Amino acid sequence: MRGKTCAVWVALLWFGVCACPLEANMVFPLEIIDCAARCCDSPDLNMYVEVIDGGQDQVDFTFYNDSLISSSVARIYFDDDSGLLSGVAGIDGLGVSFVQSTSPLNLPGVGFLDPPFDATSDFGFAVEHPLPANGINPGQWAKITFDMACGRTLYDVIDALDTGTLRAGVRVLTLPEGLFSSAVTVPAPEPATLLLFGTAGMWLLTRKRRSV
Numbered sequence: 001m002r003g004k005t006c007a008v009w010v011a012l013l014w015f016g017v018c019a020c021p022l023e024a025n026m027v028f029p030l031e032i033i034d035c036a037a038r039c040c041d042s043p044d045l046n047m048y049v050e051v052i053d054g055g056q057d058q059v060d061f062t063f064y065n066d067s068l069i070s071s072s073v074a075r076i077y078f079d080d081d082s083g084l085l086s087g088v089a090g091i092d093g094l095g096v097s098f099v100q101s102t103s104p105l106n107l108p109g110v111g112f113l114d115p116p117f118d119a120t121s122d123f124g125f126a127v128e129h130p131l132p133a134n135g136i137n138p139g140q141w142a143k144i145t146f147d148m149a150c151g152r153t154l155y156d157v158i159d160a161l162d163t164g165t166l167r168a169g170v171r172v173l174t175l176p177e178g179l180f181s182s183a184v185t186v187p188a189p190e191p192a193t194l195l196l197f198g199t200a201g202m203w204l205l206t207r208k209r210r211s212v
Helices: 002-019 154-163 191-211
Strands: 027-032 047-053 058-065 072-080 085-094 098-100 124-127 140-148 166-175 179-185
Touching (some): 047 154, 058 072, 085 098
Antiparallel strands (some): 027 047, 027 179, 072 124, 085 140
């Protein structure tokens, strides 16, 4: 009976991972990559991008700052090796003001990434002055809408973010102690990896129950 129960749990986990990959991966954390201070490991620093269908062959990237510590997103970049994004359709936000900008040409502090983060031309955005007041401060968000390449869908964009052929990056200012840093989206775990973690967890749970 225990073996059957474990098999049922594994089957349910597999179904959940394989049946709903899109819904599970529409929110991508922005991971700090170049800060040497302890603030960058703080659980109170929480920034992410939500990717949804914008309608009319468009896709919305909404950048959120839910941090509990001082932080302000001042620049946004996209590295689109996938060729899925064909042009900027609009910029919106809550308490923010961003414009397209190509200066600097690339997200600072990302030279060591593999593959390198190479910002796509014309897909850079900068906060308007005054700064940091117009940046994405805690509790605020900014949305950038792109036209998608002909025949492409939201599923293609999510897949590209999952594999890293499409990445978003931000420059973060006003961190504690006067620091600043950069953060990028990270590829989501492979479904097989998620299944492995889930199976291992169920195995440990079964072992614990048997020992009890």
